[in-house]
Structure formats: C-alpha cells, structure tokens
Amino acid sequence: MTQVDTTPILDAEEEAHAKREKLIKLARWTLPSLVLFLTLASWQAYVTIAEVPHYVLPSPLLIAETLVKDWEILWPALIVTGRLTLIALILAVIGGVGLAVAFTQSKWIEMSLFPYAVVLQVTPVVAIAPLLQIYVDSAFVAALLCAWIVAFFPILSNTTIGLKSADHNLQDLFTIYGATGWQRLRYLTAPSALPFFLGGLKIAGGLALIGAVVAEFVIGRAGTGLGLASTLLEASYRFNFGRLYAALILISVMGVVVFALMSLISHLCLFRWHESALKRE
Amino acid sequence: MAIQRAPLGERDELLRMSHVEKTFRGDVVALKNMNLVVNQGDFISLLGPSGCGKSTALRLIAGLMRPTSGQINWQGGQGEGDLGVVFQEPTLMPWASVKHNVWLPYRMRGKSYSSVKDEVLHALKLVGLEKFQNAYPRELSGGMKMRVSIARAMVTKPRLILMDEPFAALDEITRHKLNNDLLALRERIGCTVIFVTHSVFESVFLSDRIVVMAARPGRVIRELDVTAPYPRDEAFRTSPEYAEHARLASDALHQAIEVAA
Ligand SMILES: Nc1ncnc2c1ncn2[C@@H]1O[C@H](COP(=O)(O)OP(=O)(O)O)[C@@H](O)[C@H]1O
Ligand SMILES: [Mg+2]
Numbered sequence: 001m002t003q004v005d006t007t008p009i010l011d012a013e014e015e016a017h018a019k020r021e022k023l024i025k026l027a028r029w030t031l032p033s034l035v036l037f038l039t040l041a042s043w044q045a046y047v048t049i050a051e052v053p054h055y056v057l058p059s060p061l062l063i064a065e066t067l068v069k070d071w072e073i074l075w076p077a078l079i080v081t082g083r084l085t086l087i088a089l090i091l092a093v094i095g096g097v098g099l100a101v102a103f104t105q106s107k108w109i110e111m112s113l114f115p116y117a118v119v120l121q122v123t124p125v126v127a128i129a130p131l132l133q134i135y136v137d138s139a140f141v142a143a144l145l146c147a148w149i150v151a152f153f154p155i156l157s158n159t160t161i162g163l164k165s166a167d168h169n170l171q172d173l174f175t176i177y178g179a180t181g182w183q184r185l186r187y188l189t190a191p192s193a194l195p196f197f198l199g200g201l202k203i204a205g206g207l208a209l210i211g212a213v214v215a216e217f218v219i220g221r222a223g224t225g226l227g228l229a230s231t232l233l234e235a236s237y238r239f240n241f242g243r244l245y246a247a248l249i250l251i252s253v254m255g256v257v258v259f260a261l262m263s264l265i266s267h268l269c270l271f272r273w274h275e276s277a278l279k280r281e
Numbered sequence: 282m283a284i285q286r287a288p289l290g291e292r293d294e295l296l297r298m299s300h301v302e303k304t305f306r307g308d309v310v311a312l313k314n315m316n317l318v319v320n321q322g323d324f325i326s327l328l329g330p331s332g333c334g335k336s337t338a339l340r341l342i343a344g345l346m347r348p349t350s351g352q353i354n355w356q357g358g359q360g361e362g363d364l365g366v367v368f369q370e371p372t373l374m375p376w377a378s379v380k381h382n383v384w385l386p387y388r389m390r391g392k393s394y395s396s397v398k399d400e401v402l403h404a405l406k407l408v409g410l411e412k413f414q415n416a417y418p419r420e421l422s423g424g425m426k427m428r429v430s431i432a433r434a435m436v437t438k439p440r441l442i443l444m445d446e447p448f449a450a451l452d453e454i455t456r457h458k459l460n461n462d463l464l465a466l467r468e469r470i471g472c473t474v475i476f477v478t479h480s481v482f483e484s485v486f487l488s489d490r491i492v493v494m495a496a497r498p499g500r501v502i503r504e505l506d507v508t509a510p511y512p513r514d515e516a517f518r519t520s521p522e523y524a525e526h527a528r529l530a531s532d533a534l535h536q537a538i539e540v541a542a
Contacts, residue, residue, distance in 0.1 A: 175345060
C-alpha cells in the first residue's frame with residue numbers, strides 16, 4: 001500500500017491561506033450579527049426620535065419586554081403550533097413515503113393517483129382550508145389536514161424519484177443474486193431513495209409550519225387551540241403590536257429550528273457515505 | 282498453494298451456448314448463431330469491436346434475459362451462487378462499508394454477517410484490501426473499488442465469474458496491476474472466468490482462450506488458444522510468445538472489423 005504523508009507542510013502561502021480561512025469563519029458569525037445589531041439600533045433610534053406610537057411600530061425594546069412579560073401566553077401558544085406542525089410533518093412522512101412506495105410497486109396506482117396529488121399541491125391551501133372547516137367535523141383534524149396537504153407533496157415526489165433512481169447495474173446484480181422483492185426494497189431501493197427523501201423532508205418541515213399557520217388563521221382557535229398564529233391575529237385586533245411582533249418572531253425562530261432539525265437528521269443519515277456530505281480539501 | 286488445472290482440451294464442460302440468437306425490438310440482431318463451450322478452469326476472453334454483442338452474451342449467460350432462440354445449458358443445472366459478476370463500473374453500494382458490500386451475495390441468501398465473516402475477510406485479503414474493510418466506497422480509488430467488486434464476485438466461490446470490461450475505465454498502470462493480481466487470484470482459487478474486453482493485449486495476457494467476435498450480426502468468427510503456461514508475470518508481457526499471440530489475435534480482430542464493415 002502507498003504511504004500517505006500526513007504531516008502538514010506549512011509554508012508562507014499555506015499560512016496565508018489558513019489565516020484567510022480563519023477570517024472567513026469569523027466573518028460568518030460576526031457579519032450577520034453586526035447587521036442585526038445595526039438594524040435594531042436604528043429601528044430603536046427611529047421610533048424614539050420620531051416618537052412613533054407603539055400601535056404603529058413598536059420599538060425592539062418594547063417587543064423584547066413583551067416577549068418576557070407575555071411569556072405565559074406565548075409559550076403555550078408555541079407548544080400548540082409546534083405540536084400541530086410536528087404531527088402534520090409526521091403524517092406527511094408516513095403518507096408521502098407510503099404513497100411513493102405504492103407508486104413504485106404499481107404503475108396503475110401511480111397513474112390513477114398522481115394527478116390528484118398534483119392538484120392538491122397546486123391548489124392554494126388558503127382556498128381549501130375553509131372547505132375543510134365545513135366538511136370535517138373536528139376542527140383539529142381540519143387544521144391537521146390543512147398542514148398535511150401542504151407538507152406531503154415534496155416528500156411524495158422526492159421519494160418517488162428516489163425509489164426509481166437505483167443504479168441499473170446494482171439492480172441487475174440483485175437479480176443475479178436472486179433477491180426477493182423485500183430484499184430489493186430494503187437493501188437497494190430504499191437506501192438509494194434516502195438522500196432524495198431527506199431533501200424532501202427539509203422542504204416539508206418548513207411547509208408544515210406554513211400549513212399550521214394558515215390553519216390557525218383560517219380555522220381559528222376553535223380547532224387548534226390558541227397557537228402562535230392565532231395569538232398574532234388576536235393581538236392585531238387589539239392593536240397590541242408588541243405581542244404581535246413577539247409572536248411573529250417566535251414563528252420565525254420555530255421555522256429556523258425546524259429547518260435546523262431536518263438538516264441535522266439529514267446530516268446524520270448521510271455524512272458517512274453520501275457525496276453531498278463530502279468535504280473537499 | 283497453486284491450483285491444479287487440467288490442460289486445455291481435457292477439461293470438464295461447465296456451460297454450453299448452442300445456436301443462441303438474440304434479437305432486440307424485432308429487428309436489431311445482437312447475436313446470431315452463437316456457439317460457445319466453457320470448460321471448468323477456463324479463462325476465456327470475448328474480444329471484439331463495440332456493439333458485437335459481448336455484453337449481450339454475458340447478460341444471457343447471467344440469466345438477465347432470455348435468448349430469442351437457442352439454448353444455454355449449465356452442466357448439472359444452475360444453482361444458487363453459481364455466478365459472480367463484475368461490471369465495467371465497480372457498482373458498489375455507496376451507503377455500505379466495504380465488508381458489507383462483499384457480504385451482499387451471502388446476505389441475499391439470508392446469511393448473517395457474523396456467519397460468513399471469515400469468508401468475507403478472506404476475499405478482501407485476497408484482493409489486498411482487508412485493512413479497508415470498514416471504509417466506505419467514496420474513500421477508495423477507482424482501482425480499489427474494482428478490487429472490492431472482484432472480492433464480492435468471488436466471495437461465494439462461484440462456478441463462473443463474468444467480467445464485462447472491468448478495467449476499461451482505469452489508467453494503464455492500475456490496469457496492468459489488476460491484470461497481474463487477477464491472474465494471481467485465479468491461481469489461488471481456480472475460478473472459471475469469461476472476460477469481456479476490446480483490448481488485444483489484455484486478452485492475450487489473461488486468457489487461455491480468446492473468442493473473437495464480429496458485429497452486425499454479433500457472432501463468433503474465431504477461437505484462439507493462448508498456450509503460454511501460467512503463472513504469467515510481467516516478463517510474459519515482453520516475451521516473443523506474447524508478441525506472437527498478440528499478432529494472431531490482432532489479425533483476427535481486424536478481420537472481425539472488416540467482415541462487419
Ligand atoms: N436492451 C437493448 N435494446 C436494444 N438493443 C440493444 C440492447 N442491448 C444491446 N442492444 C444492441 O445490441 C448490440 C450489441 O450490444 P452489446 O451486447 O452491448 O455490445 P458490446 O458489449 O459488444 O459492445 C448493439 O447493436 C446494441 O445497440
Ligand atoms: Mg459492452
């Protein structure tokens with residue numbers, strides 16, 4: 001075997017390169033933080049100097065204050081929205097993957113159902129939600145359906161493509177070794193589909209949250225309980241702009257957390273073998 | 282420990298293709314009246330220009346498709362694990378470690394890894410990769426991936442190994458090295474091989490029989506015995522005997538290209 005020399009050779013050029021890398025790493029955090037700070041500071045200054053009333057634009061300090069003061073209202077609301085998002089996402093995974101497997105097992109099922117999956121996807125969910133509210137007795141189920149409809153399509157379409165993307169030579173090899181249908185799915189098609197599925201999951205996580213927010217707006221607290229979006233809506237009726245902004249910020253934070261979680265899951269599943277997780281020197 | 286092989290002409294028959302024809306979509310004749318006898322211990326090269334049906338012949342033997350007419354008969358019938366295959370690409374599962382890739386043929390027969398661990402590691406040792414058993418394919422070079430692919434093809438000690446231009450995508454140095462190692466491996470385990478190539482030199486170096494094919498329609502036009510004894514090493518590549526066989530094979534190949542044109 002060839003010997004690989006692993007001792008670093010640090011000449012001047014490499015040192016400069018390393019310095020640059022360090023700087024970039026630092027800038028990745030400090031630059032956005034700086035932008036955030038400057039924005040908040042000028043916002044605060046504008047509101048104070050121009051004496052903007054708080055029901056037109058609350059100051060960042062007021063929002064922060066409200067976040068703390070109203071935490072007893074906001075935290076349960078966050079749990080409600082989070083739960084709806086999570087359940088919808090889980091159901092989207094089950095539904096999307098289940099349908100995708102059915103599609104690849106039978107062309108007939110795919111031909112019969114795929115157009116309707118597309119129709120569901122392209123019809124704006126805001127237009128469907130009121131109907132759901134009318135036809136589905138339980139308002140919670142209606143809200144769930146609403147979030148599910150938005151979230152399941154990327155999982156379905158990505159997983160379907162993934163299941164069909166297994167290498168042809170590997171397919172032949174499995175045939176030669178007399179693999180059963182289950183072995184083929186378990187050891188070949190499913191792992192080939194995994195990166196595609198995870199790509200869909202990342203999109204679906206964000207969409208599930210959007211679906212949940214839409215459901216709260218349209219179906220209201222009757223179905224979902226008082227979630228972040230309903231809290232936001234109520235606050236706007238009462239001109240409580242401090243709380244409105246606090247709820248809005250929490251929704252964004254939740255979106256970021258959901259995305260980070262999905263990215264983490266994806267990384268954990270792929271980092272050992274997939275090209276997308278490969279770090280090039 | 283070298284394997285004892287009967288001399289050419291005294292070997293037991295393993296597989297026979299008789300009057301095999303394969304037509305695609307009703308009019309593309311990929312193979313016409315192909316006859317081939319494979320004996321135990323043979324190293325046969327299928328040599329021919331591209332499009333002459335070499336891959337088709339292998340796919341028919343592998344049972345991946347049926348001949349339009351004619352027969353392919355295994356001596357004593359074909360059983361589980363009789364075949365190993367190496368494609369032009371390494372065709373490894375990127376999500377599985379090297380050892381789990383080699384485990385695949387056993388796994389499809391319901392054998393747990395621990396029950397065949399010794400065989401898997403032995404196969405990896407034979408191709409010089411036992412240190413890389415836990416590596417993932419993306420961490421390996423092209424040549425190393427091909428070695429894993431070879432280990433997987435031979436781990437179950439199949440009666441026949443089919444190789445479809447396995448080294449065509451590798452650089453010349455790696456290719457020579459793998460040719461040497463493949464022969465050394467054959468001396469150790471005594472496998473029967475059908476090796477598809479369009480390189481005259483590769484076919485002469487490796488095989489004891491060269492089957493030259495022509496295209497449109499794909500058929501066998503010549504069979505040459507390479508009588509040089511094994512083991513063959515680098516010295517064989519520069520010997521007059523090698524040059525003479527290469528000349529014969531090259532002539533046959535040119536004839537194959539001419540009759541097709
Ligand atoms: N699945 C297929 N469908 C239609 N034609 C095919 C198929 N496979 C091979 N052929 C045709 O059969 C001929 C022989 O192909 P192949 O066996 O791949 O040749 P080789 O491996 O010698 O290059 C070619 O003309 C090719 O186009
Ligand atoms: Mg070919």
